[in-house]
Amino acid sequence: MTVLNDAVRAIIDGVNPAVLATLNPDGSPQTSVVWIGRDGDDVLISTAAGRRKDKNLRRDPRASLSVYDKNDPQQYVEIRGTATVTEDTGRRLAVALAETYEGPGAGQEYLDLPPEVVRVVVRLTPRRVLGTAAG
Numbered sequence: 001m002t003v004l005n006d007a008v009r010a011i012i013d014g015v016n017p018a019v020l021a022t023l024n025p026d027g028s029p030q031t032s033v034v035w036i037g038r039d040g041d042d043v044l045i046s047t048a049a050g051r052r053k054d055k056n057l058r059r060d061p062r063a064s065l066s067v068y069d070k071n072d073p074q075q076y077v078e079i080r081g082t083a084t085v086t087e088d089t090g091r092r093l094a095v096a097l098a099e100t101y102e103g104p105g106a107g108q109e110y111l112d113l114p115p116e117v118v119r120v121v122v123r124l125t126p127r128r129v130l131g132t133a134a135g
Helices: 006-013 052-059 089-102
Strands: 018-023 029-034 036-039 042-048 062-069 072-087 119-130
Touching: 006 036, 006 062, 006 072, 018 052, 029 042, 029 052, 036 089, 042 052, 042 089, 052 072, 052 119, 062 119, 089 119
Parallel strands: none
Antiparallel strands: 018 029, 018 062, 036 042, 042 119, 062 072, 072 119
């Protein structure tokens, strides 16, 4: 595991655009724009169970996440690591990220989803950190 420095933590915590890259079964890359949060040095991402990124990470946990500072796009970070996928109990992460990125009350749409729509938490544990913010 790699420890994130203060500049990297600031970019992750700064409600900035992020792109998650995973590997398709044929080895080709798959990317998704995602909302992110942080738990210590792990990066958290919410998605629906069964989406391509979920399937890819369950099969091959290697991933890369690129995040840039929306106020200074020349400041960015790439986090390469391994991911684990678990159920988002109570859709807590989905709600928290929606409200962080879109404001209070925005998470209600996730609470209103039918029970058969399962949300999951992708926990990306850094193995390597690159970019201008990485130092």
